[in-house]
Amino acid sequence: MRLPALAIALFTGAAGLWGCVSSPAVYDRAGSVEKLTNEQHVSMVNCTPRELARAEAFADFARHETSQGRPHTARDFIELSEFNARKAFENSRDRSCLGDLDGDGIPDPEDRCPEEKEDFDKFKDKDGCPEPDNDLDGILDPQDRCPNEAGPVKNEGCPFMDRDGDGLSDDEDKCPDEFGPRQNHGCPIRDSDKDGVPDNEDKCPQVQGPKDNEGCPYKLIQVTDKAIILKEKIFFAFGKSTIRRTSHPLLNEVVLALRDHPTYVVRIEGHTDSVGRASSNQRLSTARAVAVRKYLLGKGVAPRRLQAVGLGEARPIDDNSTEAGRSVNRRVEFHIVSK
Amino acid sequence: MLTAFGRLIPMLAVGLIGLAACGGTAVSFMSSTAIERAEAELRGAERAKADELAPYEYTKADLYIRMSKERLGFADYQAAQRFAEDALEIAATARKNAAEAKRLKSLREGNPEGTDPKGWGSIKGESP
Numbered sequence: 001m002r003l004p005a006l007a008i009a010l011f012t013g014a015a016g017l018w019g020c021v022s023s024p025a026v027y028d029r030a031g032s033v034e035k036l037t038n039e040q041h042v043s044m045v046n047c048t049p050r051e052l053a054r055a056e057a058f059a060d061f062a063r064h065e066t067s068q069g070r071p072h073t074a075r076d077f078i079e080l081s082e083f084n085a086r087k088a089f090e091n092s093r094d095r096s097c098l099g100d101l102d103g104d105g106i107p108d109p110e111d112r113c114p115e116e117k118e119d120f121d122k123f124k125d126k127d128g129c130p131e132p133d134n135d136l137d138g139i140l141d142p143q144d145r146c147p148n149e150a151g152p153v154k155n156e157g158c159p160f161m162d163r164d165g166d167g168l169s170d171d172e173d174k175c176p177d178e179f180g181p182r183q184n185h186g187c188p189i190r191d192s193d194k195d196g197v198p199d200n201e202d203k204c205p206q207v208q209g210p211k212d213n214e215g216c217p218y219k220l221i222q223v224t225d226k227a228i229i230l231k232e233k234i235f236f237a238f239g240k241s242t243i244r245r246t247s248h249p250l251l252n253e254v255v256l257a258l259r260d261h262p263t264y265v266v267r268i269e270g271h272t273d274s275v276g277r278a279s280s281n282q283r284l285s286t287a288r289a290v291a292v293r294k295y296l297l298g299k300g301v302a303p304r305r306l307q308a309v310g311l312g313e314a315r316p317i318d319d320n321s322t323e324a325g326r327s328v329n330r331r332v333e334f335h336i337v338s339k
Numbered sequence: 340m341l342t343a344f345g346r347l348i349p350m351l352a353v354g355l356i357g358l359a360a361c362g363g364t365a366v367s368f369m370s371s372t373a374i375e376r377a378e379a380e381l382r383g384a385e386r387a388k389a390d391e392l393a394p395y396e397y398t399k400a401d402l403y404i405r406m407s408k409e410r411l412g413f414a415d416y417q418a419a420q421r422f423a424e425d426a427l428e429i430a431a432t433a434r435k436n437a438a439e440a441k442r443l444k445s446l447r448e449g450n451p452e453g454t455d456p457k458g459w460g461s462i463k464g465e466s467p
Contacts (some may be wrong), residue, residue, distance in 0.1 A: 049395035057402040064418060101443055115443065 026066045029078045030059040033085045042109060043097035044088045051088035055081050104128060123148060210260035220250045223257050228334035234292065241287035243295055254334065255299040268292050269333040270310040273326035278312055286310025292332055370416045373423035377404050380430035389437035396433035400426045
């Protein structure tokens with residue numbers, strides 16, 4: 001009777017020991033199964049759902065059996081679990097196993113809208129979501145002539161351009177093909193008489209005139225290539241160099257002409273008729289030329305631009321034997337020395 | 340002559356045995372009920388075609404019910420109860436997922452490839 005009792009005691013002890021030793025192995029193996037199934041769980045659910053269910057359930061059962069001290073059944077369960085886990089892993093590697101609920105070709109884990117098909121309109125086509133109004137201008141893409149550029153309904157969803165690049169969009173530009181400032185509604189400011197003075201600043205838009213004369217031609221003078229020609233005479237006090245007040249408007253126009261041509265250098269020539277002594281005439285003509293220069297200097301013309309010279313009676317341009325001729329010979333001329 | 344105490348011992352023994360029997364029956368009854376509830380849930384999942392539309396959850400729930408029954412057969416009531424409760428939960432998920440899969444399937448079938456799934460095309464010139 002003692003031997004069987006001893007044998008039973010030994011067997012029980014060994015079995016218990018074996019159970020204790022094998023418990024960690026079962027737990028480890030169950031942990032490995034869990035790790036494997038977690039690795040591509042979504043793919044397994046989609047492609048090998050039954051194998052995955054068995055792998056997980058049997059791992060759980062193996063743990064339970066181990067905890068209850070039933071190592072044999074625990075081993076059977078863990079082996080079944082591992083077999084199914086391997087099978088599930090091998091058969092769910094294909095990318096298609098990631099799942100694609102909406103069937104748009106973008107796997108669900110990468111699809112921000114797994115239940116809505118991507119519209120594949122070459123606009124954010126990788127996110128898996130359809131964009132009904134790409135440019136968010138309130139016009140749905142099928143009705144939007146420019147689906148990727150925001151634009152108003154009246155232009156069929158396209159933005160208004162600025163064809164002339166003047167900063168005004170074509171819809172608010174009265175002259176969309178001509179560059180023009182905003183204050184002129186996008187239209188260019190014209191220069192009808194082509195005198196360099198724009199029409200909006202030109203008091204004589206149809207007649208050429210210098211800028212300093214507000215676009216109007218000079219009335220009392222004429223500027224040529226070689227000279228500033230006076231249309232009337234400069235009047236001086238009799239036998240003196242004092243300029244009469246009546247000639248001031250004429251000289252003022254000369255000032256304007258010099259301002260309008262800021263590089264011109266002018267020689268002011270004084271001339272007399274032949275009445276009286278030549279030396280007197282010489283002095284008088286010089287004095288008058290100098291007086292004119294002084295007047296112009298007083299109006300702001302730079303001194304270096306004005307030369308004054310008296311030529312006396314030496315260069316008549318008319319007949320000194322008549323009063324009319326002598327009147328013409330008494331004169332002041334403006335010659336352009338350099339431009 | 341038995342004393343009063345001596346007479347009480349057999350009565351106590353009978354009482355304890357009876358109580359133990361009642362307790363075991365009660366635990367067994369609880370486990371059976373849990374299994375029945377899990378099975379009912381699984382049948383519901385079957386009606387929702389979970390075996391086809393949610394096979395992962397369906398298979399798992401089925402395995403847990405089987406395990407629960409097996410443990411009940413070995414009078415391992417606690418384990419039977421635990422597996423039955425797990426099975427119930429998984430079967431409920433199976434039913435829910437099957438219904439959702441069915442909804443998505445019909446949505447897909449109702450909107451074949453190339454058509455407008457939300458009917459945007461029907462809205463003209465207006466914001467959605």
